[in-house]
Amino acid sequence: MMARAVYPDLKINKQYFNFGEVGLNDRRDMVLSVKNKNKDLSLDFCFTKVPHFKATPGRGKLLADCEHTINFTFEPKSFGMFKQEIAIEILNGVYRFPIILEGNCRQIA
Numbered sequence: 650m651m652a653r654a655v656y657p658d659l660k661i662n663k664q665y666f667n668f669g670e671v672g673l674n675d676r677r678d679m680v681l682s683v684k685n686k687n688k689d690l691s692l693d694f695c696f697t698k699v700p701h702f703k704a705t706p707g708r709g710k711l712l713a714d715c716e717h718t719i720n721f722t723f724e725p726k727s728f729g730m731f732k733q734e735i736a737i738e739i740l741n742g743v744y745r746f747p748i749i750l751e752g753n754c755r756q757i758a
Contacts, residue, residue: 657739658686665749668723672758676724685711699733701725702750725754
């Protein structure tokens with residue numbers, strides 16, 4: 650019997666996003682680029698949930714040797730400064746890559 654182990658090999662273009670000032674119940678989007686550099690293995694992924702921020706798609710499959718785009722949305726529902734760590738989880742949470750999302754809301758849109 651023989652087995653071959655393959656580690657996920659991801660390239661993420663940014664690990665920090667600052668959305669700046671966004672009005673209450675308004676929204677701002679930013680794009681994350683993720684590349685699965687493994688030529689043989691597709692990877693299932695999902696994002697953790699955090700308040701005021703959303704990743705779209707929130708889950709899916711990163712195809713082998715392909716680049717994918719993820720849209721981050723900051724949509725504040727209350728006033729304040731927000732800094733959250735969202736994580737892209739690979740292989741049911743075995744591998745986690747943290748991404749910092751920051752934004753603030755001081756006015757009504």
